[in-house]
Amino acid sequence: MKFSLDGKKALVTGGSRGIGRSIAIALAEAGADVAVASRKPADLEKVAEEIVKRGVKVLAVPTHVGRLDQIQSMVEKVVDAFESIDILVNNAATNPTMASAIDVDERAWDSIMNLNLKGLFFTSQAVARIMRERAGGSIINVASIAGISPDVLPVYSISKAAVIHATKVMAGQWASFNIRANCIAPGLIKTDFSRALWDNPEIRDAALSITPMGRVGMPDEMAGAVVYFASDAASYVTGQVLALDGGKTI
16 A cells, blocks of 8 residues: 555656656556646647546646746646645656767757756756645656766766756755655666667667666656655655666666
């Protein structure tokens, strides 16, 4: 029963596809009402149809989390519909470039940092203010093992390292409000987002050669850890980073 999320209200950014979609569905299966946010309404409606089949309430909120003027509106819509937010999963992220650190331009840097870090932080801040008024909650940030050990995506790696540190700051600053903040760090996962990596034999084989389990992960394999962090089973856990990477970071 400690893993049950019955009666909880969750918001998942980047919740329409890939890891975010799997997390949103898993939270619903654990009993939470779920709001999903992403930029494309059509994709949101598809995942909303899947969530409502689990017998919970669902809300689709088209939002670009990289634009700060849309964050507060998103949070207000969720609170209006659900009355509270008990669980926040910051999954929205981007990486528009494969450029090396010596070649990447300012536009790509800003695009990555605005969504992956700035948007994540200010979404967390807006939701934490709601949680503070409602006796606490759980924030789960989706980082990457690239934030632990840099890979072929340099600026993305920097942004995810910052997400890990932001998680620790949130955990330390907000524990007195009974807000827990934890982080998952996926490895190479088979999603459309990471297709340029797992669909490239050279990059994929190099990654798998140092991954003890020797395979690419699947989005559904990320969701259980999020349910754990969101639940009372993790009531004394905050500021932690869990690598879900097939053993790559051993």
